[in-house]
Amino acid sequence: MDTAEIGKRTRQENRRLTWLAVKQNKASYLMIAPFMLFFLVFTIVPVLMSLPMGFTDFNMVQMPKFIGLSNYTTLFLADKVFIQSIRVTLVFALFTGPISYVLCFLLAWLINELHPKLRTIFTLIFYAPSMANVYTVWKLIFSGDSYGYLNSFLLDLGLINAPIQWLTDGSYVLGVTIVVQMWISLGAGFLALRAGFQNIDRSQYEAGAIEGIKSRWQELIYITIPSMGPQLMFAAVMQIVSSFTAGTVSQNLVGFPSTDYKAHTIMNHAYDYGWIRYEMGYASAICMILFVVMYILNKLIGKVLSKYMD
Structure with missing residues (x-):
């Protein structure tokens, strides 16, 4: 044989x-x-x-026409708005990704230390914004007249002399969008981390105390984090995806397109060409570039967290 x-x-x-x-x-x-x-x-x-x-010219009416790399060369060599959207997306992801990830972990950790009934209440409080349409509330907070909550507060303190146009001034629209995105980013990743804290075997902490671990920070570094590899990985992937595909917040909050494209992300650019101009070939090229970037970042995160996955 x-x-x-x-x-x-x-x-x-x-x-x-x-x-x-x-x-x-x-x-x-x-x-x-x-x-x-x-x-x-x-x-x-x-x-x-x-x-x-992405290699075709397709308008959803006529048959796709193969045009090679034309869409990709136009994106990087002739589309200034796309280049602007790359910068906006990178800034957006730099703030909302790592900061939101750390906030998800810290909030899940702190909530885990509470009484079981309080855990449920605070989990709902922090998770609810990811499910609800919160844009109306934030528009009231950042309203550009003197009745807007933030403007009213700053005027009363004497920090400003006139209302600030938070949602239309190009100097503020990106910052406002980042703040709101961070507020609503406590979604599935946050719940995964909460579940991860709940599933840690309490006997590990007892063994750690015998081995010489004396503080909660040492428990966090040497026991908690190594025990939550899958949850950490899942939360990281969700934060990467939400950061790089964010576009709904800016569309609902600061308008579409935003002032001088200051809050115009890659996803907004794909939406513009896909569902407004119906240039599906060009929009597919944009989405493919975004997909490749997220795939590479997920691989890098996987390598960083691989030591906790065993």
Whole structure:
């Protein structure tokens, strides 16, 4: 019996065992089937289609026309708004990504130290903004007249002499957008970290005390963080995705397009060409560039956190 025959039988055996496992857990697969179907149709298929579509001129009416790298060369050599959107997205991600990630972790850590009933209440308080439409409240806070909460507060303190146009002045729109995005960023990553704190075996802290750990900070560094590898990874991926795909906040808060494109992210640029101008080939090229950047960053984060994944 040759090696090729052994390998062939091994692969057949693996397939048989895989099919047997599927049959044994068919109820679980049936439960996730609706989600996987929607995920396949509305996420996987569009991502796969955007790669070849980025090399075409497609207006959703006529058949796509292959134009090679023309969309990509136009983006980097002739589209000044796209270059501006790259700078805005990088600044946006630099603030909202790491800072929101650290805030999610610290808040989850602090909430975990509370009484069980208080944990539930504060988890809801901090998670609710990610579910609710909070733009109306923030528009009241940053309203450009003297009745806006922030302007009124600053006028009463004598820090300003006239109301500031927070939502239309190019000097402030990006800062306002970053603040609001950070407020609503406590979403799935925050819940994952909360669950991670709950799942840590308490006996590890007792063993750590015997080994010489004396403070809560030492517990955090040597026990808590190493025990939360999967949750840390999931939260990091969610923060990267939310930071680089942010666009809804600026559209709802400072208008579309924002003043002088000061809060115009890459996602806003893709939305502009995809759903307003219907230049789907060009929009697909923008989305593919964004996808590649997020993929590289996720790989880097995976390497950084890989030591906690065992």
